[in-house]
Amino acid sequence: MIAFATDYKGEEPNISHLEDVLKNISNAGFNFIHWVHEWQGNYIYSKEEMLQIKDLIDKYNLKVKGIHGSEGGVRLDIEGRYKHRNEHDNRKDYTSVNEYNRKAGVELIKNRVDLASIIGAKEVVIHMQLPWKSMEESQEFKDIYYSQVFKSLDELKDYCINMGVKIGIENLIGTPNKWQIEQFDMLFSRYDKEFLGFCFDSGHGLIMNGEDPFQLVRRYLDRLIGLHLNDNRGATKEELENDLSTVKNDLHMIPFEGDINWHELIKIIKDSPYKLPLTMELSLREKDEKAFLDRAYKAGMRLLDIYEKA
Numbered sequence: 001m002i003a004f005a006t007d008y009k010g011e012e013p014n015i016s017h018l019e020d021v022l023k024n025i026s027n028a029g030f031n032f033i034h035w036v037h038e039w040q041g042n043y044i045y046s047k048e049e050m051l052q053i054k055d056l057i058d059k060y061n062l063k064v065k066g067i068h069g070s071e072g073g074v075r076l077d078i079e080g081r082y083k084h085r086n087e088h089d090n091r092k093d094y095t096s097v098n099e100y101n102r103k104a105g106v107e108l109i110k111n112r113v114d115l116a117s118i119i120g121a122k123e124v125v126i127h128m129q130l131p132w133k134s135m136e137e138s139q140e141f142k143d144i145y146y147s148q149v150f151k152s153l154d155e156l157k158d159y160c161i162n163m164g165v166k167i168g169i170e171n172l173i174g175t176p177n178k179w180q181i182e183q184f185d186m187l188f189s190r191y192d193k194e195f196l197g198f199c200f201d202s203g204h205g206l207i208m209n210g211e212d213p214f215q216l217v218r219r220y221l222d223r224l225i226g227l228h229l230n231d232n233r234g235a236t237k238e239e240l241e242n243d244l245s246t247v248k249n250d251l252h253m254i255p256f257e258g259d260i261n262w263h264e265l266i267k268i269i270k271d272s273p274y275k276l277p278l279t280m281e282l283s284l285r286e287k288d289e290k291a292f293l294d295r296a297y298k299a300g301m302r303l304l305d306i307y308e309k310a
Contacts, residue, residue: 001277002300003032003065005228008292009284011037019056026060028293030300032277033057034228035121039068040075042092044111050118057119065279066168066199066226069112069124071095072105080244082129082174094152095128097144106152109167113156116165124160125168125199125226132179146186153187157195168199168226171216173207173246180208184220199226201281202260207249210234213260217268224272228281229303231258252283254292255299263306270310278303 004025011017018037025033035053038045045053057064072092077083083090090096094105112124128149135142153167160167169187171180187196198220206213217224231253239245255262269278280300284292 001032002030002297002304003034003277003279004028004030004296004300005034005036005068005279005281007036007039007068008282008296009289015052015056018053019059022056022060022062024289024293026062028290029297031061032063032065032279034065034068034279034281035115035119036068036281038070040070040073040127042072042090042108043070044108045115047114050115053115054119064116064119064121065277066123066125067112067116067119067121069109069126071127071129072101072108075129076243076247080242080247082243095145095148097148102148102152103155106155109152109156110159113160113163113165117163121165123166123168123197123199123225125170125228127172128169128183129172130175130179130183132175135179150190153191153196157191160195166195166197166225168197170199170226170228171201171204171208173204173250174243175208177209177215180216181219184216184223188220188223193223196223197225198223199228200224201228201230202265203228203230203232203250203252203258206232206258206260207235207240207246214265214268217265217272221268221272224269224274227269227274227279229255229278230281230283231255231260233258251285252281254282254296255280255303257299262303266303266306267310270307276307278307 006021073083073090091101092104092108093101096102116124200217209215232251235249282296286292
């Protein structure tokens, strides 16, 4: 049981693209998907659109593990710097100090919860790109930031539980692990497992802490509900000092083609409450799409074999 992320070759705003992606994933042998289209930005799905997506998924005999939701806005500004939430004028942003924008951000996440419910997904993964440099400079700012986050999650909790959909917060690049540990410790002490969980991105783990790439997944093992399995080569200290360089190192390679110790990671996952399928989030960076998907499927089967034997 392997799930494959739908944005492996980017996104195009048309139905023919979506159908082509689903058909190719199915033809490669995958039986699950991770819906990642519109993972950033302010796009709102209509109810009819959700039903159309469900029909396409059913047409190609696929099931859905999870959805990658949007925190609102886009990831980088025109100069390649992270648009840290709460510091920019995002019209939809669940961390915003502007109440209109914050509530609009909550609506955006609810829209993804609605989509999850219709297409059969059990979790919605979202980013929380921390403005950690501002937090470092001002305790007052940090307190305001988290008060807005808590307000938004409080508003989402009952909605998600009633819909049978969990929220999974992902570990990210661009934020040092010590700040992410503080973040997740606070979140998981405040919210129950029935609502809030952890999504581990293996490539992000290697980039942000090459010495211990599995630090976060081990620490939050009992909260693990989502996976973005992908390989990577890591990043130097100098590269991590620049946001654009950090992003360029986020390659989302096929497992076993980079530096991650997959036997160690899969054993960790096997010891968690995580439920199959394993989910791969990969990027097509070559001309032969079919060869890429075939290699990805074989890698996925190899991961699954390691999982079953662990």
